[in-house]
Amino acid sequence: MTMDPMEDFLYHLKKYMEYTTEMRSSYEHLTAEQKEKVIQASPAGKDPEVLSKHAYAWHDKLFTQNEMDKKR
Numbered sequence: 431m432t433m434d435p436m437e438d439f440l441y442h443l444k445k446y447m448e449y450t451t452e453m454r455s456s457y458e459h460l461t462a463e464q465k466e467k468v469i470q471a472s473p474a475g476k477d478p479e480v481l482s483k484h485a486y487a488w489h490d491k492l493f494t495q496n497e498m499d500k501k502r
Contacts, residue, residue, distance in 0.1 A: 436496055443489045450482040 433441070457468060457478045469477050 440489065440493060440496065443485070443492065447482070447485040447489055450478060450485045454478040454482045 454477075457465065460468065465477070469475060474480070
């Protein structure tokens, strides 16, 4: 059975949420100097917590919209 493209995207977005959570957890164990390196190397200049929050918000909003569309 082939997965709906949107369901497939949501699946991968959920995996991204999990990865960003793990990355944030690893980040918390870094020294202050290492944390600064991570932030400086980030294209957006943000720490992993911001990425994680973004991923969760993105997933939640898209999931809700998708569920509402299914009910129509």
